[in-house]
Amino acid sequence: MGRDRERDHLAGLLRDARSGRSSTVVIRGEAGIGKTSLLEQVAADAGDMRLIRGAGVESESELAFGGLHLMLHPFTGRFDALPAQQAAALRSAFGLGSGPAGDRFLIGAATLTLLSELAADRPLLCLVDDAQWLDNASLDALLFAARRLGADPISMVFTVRDGVRPFPDRGLDVVRLAGLDRAAAQELVAAHAPELTVPVRERLLDEAAGNPLALIELAHALKSRPARHAGPLPVGGKVQESFRRRLAELPDATRRLLLVVAADGTADLGVVLRAGDALGLVPADLEPAEEAGLVVLDGEEVRFRHPLIRAVTYQDAAHHRRTAVHGALAGVLTGDEHADRRAWHRAAAATGPDEEVAAELERVAHRAGRRGGTAAVAAAYERAARLSTEPEGKARRLVHAARASYDAGRPDQATRLAAEAEHLTGDDGVVAEATFIRAQVAYERTSPAADAELALQGAALIVESDPDQAVSMLTEAVWSARDAGAHGLVRQSVELLRKVRPPADSAKAPVAGALIAYGRRLVDDAPDDVRPMRALFEAARTGGIEDVIERLIGGFMGLLVADDRAATELLERLAAEARAEGALGWLPYISEALAIGRVLLGDLHGADAATAEGLSLAADIGMDMQVTAMKCIAVRLESDPERSRALAPDVLRHAGVHPTNAALASWGLGLLDLAEGHAGEALERLDAVCSGPARYDVLIRAVPDHAEAAVRAGRPDLARAHLPAFEAWAAATSCTALIARCRALLADGDEADEHYRSALGLHGDRAYDAARTRLLYGEWLRRRRRRTEARIELTAARSAFARLGAAPWAERARAELEVLGDRPAASAGDADPLKRLTPQELQVVRLAAAGLSNREIGAQLYLSPRTVGHHLYKAYPKIGVTRRMELARLVSDT
Template identity: 40%
Template sequence: MPRNAENPALLGRLRERDQLDGLLRDVRAGHSRVLVLRGEAGAGKTALLDYLSEHPGGGRVVRAAGVEPESEIAYSTLQQLCAPLLGHLDRLAEPQRAALATAFGLSAGQPPQALLVGLAVLGLFAEAAAEQPLVCVVDDVQWLDRMSEVVLTFVARRLEAESVALIFAARRPGDEQLLRGLPELSVEGLPDAEARALLDSVLPGPVDARVRERIVAETHGNPLALLELPRGLTPAELAFGFGAQTAMPLASRMEEGFQRRIAALPPDTRRLLLAAAVEPVGDVTLLWRALQRLGVGPEAAAPAQAAGLVEFAARTRFRHPLVRSACWRSADAADLRDVHRALAEVTDPAQEPDRRAWHRAHAAAGPDEEVAGELERSAGRALSRGGRSAAATFLERAAELSPDPKPRAERALAAAQARFDAGAPARVPDLLAAAELGPLGPLQRARVERLRAQVAFALSQGRAAGPPLLAAARRLEELDLAAARETYLSALGAAVHAGRLGGDDLRHAAEAARGVPAGEDAAGLLLTGLTTWSLQGYATAVPQLRRALAALTTEEDPRLLWLAVPAAQLLWDDAAWQRLTEQAIRAARATGALALLPTALVLRAGALLPAGRFTDASDLLDEAAAIGQATGLPTPPSAALTLAAYRGREAPASDLIAATVRDADARGEGQLHGLAHFATAVLRNGSGRYQEAMRAARQVIAYEDPGVFAWALAELVEAATRAGEPAVAAEARERLAERTGVAATPWALGSQAVADALAGPAGKAEDCYHEAIERLTAAGQELHLSRARLLYGEWLRRANRRTDARTQLRTAHESFTAMGAEGFAERAGRELVATGETVRKRSPGVPAELTAQEAQIARLVAAGRTNPEIGTVLFLSPRTVEWHLRKVFAKLGIGSRRDLAAALRDGP
C-alpha cells in the first residue's frame, strides 16, 4: 500500500496539505497547535496523517490510534502515544510523575484523578518538545477509551507555547463529544476531476460516462469508496452504478465490499485476518504465536497482503479500520471464540493480565466463574489506575459470566457503582435491574435504592430525586447508620435544591432524619443542624450549624461542600465560607478530582464576590467552564448569576437570568428560582429601577432558600425605601433583624445597620450608617461596604450636605469602578454629578493591554507563586506560563517579577 505524497487518497489535497504544512511551521516557530481532521470513513484522514508523519520538518512524531477492542481499557491509547516519551518522566513534579506511572501501571499508588494525569501528560509533551518540536498524531478518535479521550482533550485545550502539535482524526460529529470546539479541518470527498481519475484507475473496463458520473456522485468523491466499491464487479454489474447498494450508508457499503473480498480468501487467511483484527495493538510476534495454536502458518498471510487488505511489518497495519470491522462481522461466533482463546493463551498473565482476561471473557461460550473472577480482579486493577469506566466494563462482563446468582448480583451492583463514579449515571439503572434479579441481602437492597436515588439526583437535581433518596435512607437506617446519615443528608440537600417546587419534601426529609442518632462527625453534625433549621427554625439551628462548620477543619470532607457553603451563608459566616471554599479548591487541585473541581471553583468564585474580587471570581468561572467543556461536567450557575447582576450589564445579565429560570423549571430546581430573582433584585437596585427590584426581592422571600433569603430581605429594604414603600421596607427590616441578631457576625450586624439606616428611626440613620461602615470594614466586605457608602452619600445629598456626600460617593464610585460593578458605579456617578462634581470614567482592573490569561498569571506572580505552581493552578505547562510572563513584561515595560505588583497597582 502506498504511503507517500503520491497516495491516491492525497489527489487534490493541496488545501489540506498546505494547512498541515502551516501547522508544522508554527510548531517549529515555538507555538503549539491543535487540529481535528473530521470526515466520514474513507475520506482520506489517515492518508493526511501519514503525510504529516512523513514530513515532520525536523520534529519528532509519536502516533497512536483508537482500537475498538481496546476502547474499554483505561488509558490504552494514551499509553500507546506516551510510551516513546517516558524517558522524560523523571523531569515532572513528583505528584504528576506518580499519577502517570500509576495510570500506566508502571507502579502502584493511589488511583490518580484525570486532571492530574492530564497535567502530567501536558508536562511530558512540553519536556519532550524542549529538545525538538513534537508532533502527536491520534487516529480513529471514535474508538478511544474514555480516559484517554478525557486526558487528551484536556491537554489539547491547554497547549499554547510548548512547540507541540496535537492532531486528531475523527469521523462526523456524534462519534465523540469532548473534541467539540477545537480547531477543525473538514476532509471532504475529492473534487470531481480527481475523483474520476481515481475511479478510472480501478474500473474493470470501459464504463459509460453517465454511469461513471453517477458513481462519483454516489460516493461523494470518497477516495476509499472509489477504490473499493468497484472491486470484483463486472462492467455489466456496474452498468447502473452500484445498484441496490445505493440505499445503504456509504460506510456500510464499503465494509460490505471488504467482506466480499475477505469471503473470497482461503479459510486459513480468513482466520489470520480475524486474529489480526481481534489482537488490539498490532503485536506481530504475539499474533504469530496465536496463529500457531490455531494451526495457521505464515503462508496464510500472502493472499491477504496481495489483496491489499493488510500488511505485516513491525506492526500489523490494516488498509482501513473498516477492514478490521468487516473481519469481525463476517466471522462465525465459534471462530471468534477460538481466536480469543488462542490470544488469551499466548498473552502473558503477568505482563498483560487485563488483556488476557478480556480475551478469556470473549472466548467463554457460557458462564465461567474462573473467568468472572479474573475479570473482577482486572476491575480492581483498573480502579487502582483511576479507570472507573474500564472497571465497570470488566464487572459487567464478570456479572454476565457468573454462574451463581449471588456473585452475579454483587458484580452487577459493583458495576453500577463504578458506572456512577465514572460519571455515566444514565447507564446505571439497567445494571441495578440486573442486580435485583439475584438474591440480595437487606444492605445490598438498600445500596440499590440509594444508588438509584443518587442517579436521579445526578441527572436532575430537582424534586424527583428527593423521595427515592429518603426511601433509601430509611432502609439503610437499621443496616448501616453512617450510610443512612449520609443518605438523609443527600435527601435534605435534594429537597433544598427543589426549594419552592418541592412542596413539603424538605419537612418530610427533616422529620425522617430527626430520629437518626446524631453523629459527631462533620456529616452527622451538618445533618443535625439542617434538620433543626428545617423543623425548629433559624435561631435554634445556629449553634448546631456552627459546630458542624467547625468540624470541617480539614480537607477530608470536600463531598460536603455543596451543603456546607449554604450553611455558612445562612450564618453570615464569611470566614467559614472563605475557609471551606479554599480547602475545597486545594483538595480538588491536589487530587485532580474531576467531579469536585468545577463545583469547588464556582463556590470559591461566589465567596470572592463580597470582597469585590470580581476579576478573580471571573477567572475561576472561566476555569470551571473550560473544565466543563473538556469533561462534559456541568457547572452550577450560582456565582455567574450573582457576578452578572453586580456587574450591571443589562442584556447579558437578563439573558442569563432568563435561561436560569427556564432551566429551573425544566429540572424542578426551585432554589435556582430564588437565585435568579435575587440576581434580578441586585441588577435593578444597581440601575435604580427600584419597583422592579422590590418585586423581584419579594419573589425570593416567598420561600426560605438558604443564603439568598436573608440577602433578598436586605435588597427589599433598599428597593422599598427608594420606591416609596416604607411599610414594606419596615417589615423586611424586622424580618432581617430576626436573622442578623442571632448570627451576630460583623457581616450580619453591618448589613442590619444598613437596613436600620434606611428603614429605622430617622433620627438614628446617620449613626447606623457609621456603624455599618465600621462593621463591614472589619468584615472585609468591600462590595457591601461600598453599597453602604453609596446609600450614606445619597442620604447626605438629600440632607443637602454636599461636601460630606461627595466624600462617601467618591469613595464608593472609585471602589465600584475598580471592582467592575458597573451598574452601581453609574448610580454613584449620577449622585456625584448631582452634588456638582465632575466624574472621570476609568476602566477597572489590570492594564487593558493584558489578555485575561496574562492578567491572571501576572496577579499570581505578584502574589509570589512560582511558574510550576501557576501551571498547576491554571492547568498550563510551566513553559507556557513563562511564555505568557515574557509577554506581560514586554506589555508593561518591566524587566522582572518583583516589578509586577507595582505595575498592576498603577494600571488605569
C-alpha cells in the same frame, strides 16, 4: 486528489503550531472516505515538527489508557519534568507505579503538561487515527488536553469514522469529508484500473458515490467482473463486500490465522504465531494474505492494511472459531504485563457463566481503578456480571459497573446498569446504591428535585443497616431539594435524618446535625439555633472532617452563619487541595461556593476569577447544570453590568428547575437596577427573591437591598416586609451592621444619623458593605444639606467601589458628588491595575505573586506552563510591571 480545501485547512493548522498557537481538528466521515489518507498527508507536510501518532483499535477499546500508552510510552523518561502529582498519575495509568492515579481528569492534566513539555524545543503534531475506537480513559485525557491547550506550538488531529461510536467533538473544529467530486473520482479510477470499459467505469462512479476506498477496491474487483445492475448499497457495505470476496478467495488456514490477527490487540507477530501454533496453524499460512495486500508485516508487527479488513475478518467468522482464537490468545499471553488482555480473551472465549473468569475480570476492574480508568472499570465489572453464576453476585458487580460508569461521565450507561441491578436482588444495600446512582444522574438529566426524591428512597432502605451511607444519601437529598426549592423534600429528608444514628465517633454525626438545623431554617424559618451548622463548619475548618463533599458543605455552612472570611479561606484551601490532587471533578462545585463567598465579602475580582474557573472547567467536562449555576453567579457579579444582563435570559429560563440559582441571578439584576436608579424594577425583582423558596439560604442577605429599594421607590411600608426574618438571622449570627443600615433607612433625623454611624462602626473589614452604607449615608447627608460631611462619605464610597470593581455603584456615587458640584478626579481606586486583567490573567498573576513557578501555576489551573507564560506576558503591560518580583508588591497593595 480532490481534497484541496481540506488540505488547505490542515495546512493552516500546521502554520498555527509553527507560530506558537495550539489548534485541534476532528476529521469525520464514513468508512473509506479518505480520512487516513488525509492524515498521512498532514504527517508528510509536518516537516521537522515532532510527530506523535496514535490509533484506536476496537479490540483494545476496553483496556484503560491503552491508546494513550501507545502514544506516550516512548516519553516515559520525560515524566520527571512534570509536577509530581501528574507524573505519579501517568505512571500509575501506564502500570509503571503502584499508587492510585486519582481523579480521572488528573491524567488529562498530566497529558496536557507532557505535550507542552515535548513541544518546548520544536512544534508538535499529534495524529490519532480511528479515534472512535480509543478507550474512553485515553480519549478523555487527550480531549481534555486538546481543549485546554493555548499558547503552545501544538496541533492535534483526530480522525473519526461516522456511525460507529459517539465521539464528543463539542467545541472542537470539525472537518467533515464528503465524497470526491466526479472529476477527482474519475482520475482515481483511471490511476488504479485504466482498463475498465466506459459503462463499467460509469457504473462504478455512480455506485461508489465518491468514496475513495470504494472506488479503489471496486475498481480492482471489477477488472475481471462486469458491473452488476443491482440496487445501490451503502458505500461501507460495498467496500466490506469487496474485502469479504477477497478474504473468501484465501485458504481456510489463512483466514483462521487472520482471525487471530483480528482478535489480537498487540500487533505482535510473535503472539499471533504462537496462538496460531496452538490452533495447528503455521507462519506460512499468513503469506497469501500478505500477497493479497490484506495485511502488512513490518518487522515484528503485523497489521491489517485497513481497519475494515479487521472488522470483516472478525465479524464474518463463526462463533466457535472466535471463541477458539480468544482461548488460544489467552493461553499465550502469559506474564503479569498481559493480565488484563488475558482476562478479556478468557471472557471472550467463555461460552456461558463462569465464576472463575468473572472473578478474574473483577481483578481487572480493581487494577483499572487504581490506574484511574473508570470507563475500563465499568466495562470489566459489567462483563464480570454477565459471567456471574449467582444473581446476588451479578447484581453486586452491576452496581459497581454503574458507579464506575457514572464516575466516567457515562450517565445513560450508569442508569441502565443500576436499574438492572435493582431488579436482580433483594439486598437493601445494593438496591440503595443503585437508587443513589440513578439519583445523581437525575440531577443533570431531569432535575434536582428528581435527584432528591430518589436519594430519599435509597436512604430509607439503609437508615439502620448503614447509617453513614444513609447520611451521605440524605446529604444529596437535602442539597438537591434546596437547589430545586422543594421544601417538602427538604422536610422529608430532615425527618429521615432524625432517625439516622451514626456512631458517635463518625464524621457523619455533625453532618446530620447541621443538615437538620439547615433544613429547619430553610423550611420552617427557624434560625434561632445555628450551633449545629457552626459546629460542622468548625469541624471542616479545623480538620475534623476529611470527606470533600462534607468539607464543602461545611464551608457553605460557614457562609450561612455569616462567618464569611473564615468560610472563604476554607473553600480556598479546599480548591487548592483539589487542584494539587488533580480532583478536577470537584472544582466546579467548590468554585461555586467559593465565588459566592467572595461575593459576600465584596471581593468581586476574586469572585469573577472563581466563577470563570468553575465555568470553564464545568463546560470542558460536560457538567451542564453546573455551567448554569456558575452563569447565575456571573449575573450576580456587579463588575460587568452588560455581561450580567446578557447572561440573564439564558439562566432565568432554568428557574423552574433550579430556582435557587435563578434567584441568585435575580438578586444580581435587582442590584443593578438599584445601583442605576431604577428603584421600582429593583423592588419587584428583590421582592420575588426575598419571598421565594430560597429566601432563607444565602439569599437572606438580599433583604437589606430589598429594604433600600422599597425606601427609594417610596414604599417604606414594604421595606419592613422581610426585616423580621432578617433580624432573627442577624441576631443568631452576630451580623448586626446591616440591621443598623436598614434601621437608618427607615428612621428620621438624629436617629437615622445614629444608625448610619453605628453601621459604619460594625462593618469592620467588609469594604463593600461599608461602601454601600457610606453611599446611603452620604446621600442622606446631602439631602439634609450637610454638604461637607456628605462629600467625605460619598468620596470614600466612590473610591472603595472603584477599587472593588463595583462599577454601577461607583457611578452612582460619582453622580451624587456631581449634584454637590464636584467633578470627581480619578482616584487611586480607579487606577487599580488588577481591574484591567481578565479573570484567567488575575488568577495567574495572584499565583505568580505568591511565588509559584509557571509549571506550578499550570498544575493548579490545568493549563500548560507555556499558556501560563502567555497570560503573564499579556498581563504585565496591563498592570505596569516588567519583572515577576514586582507582582507580590502589586497584589498586596491592591
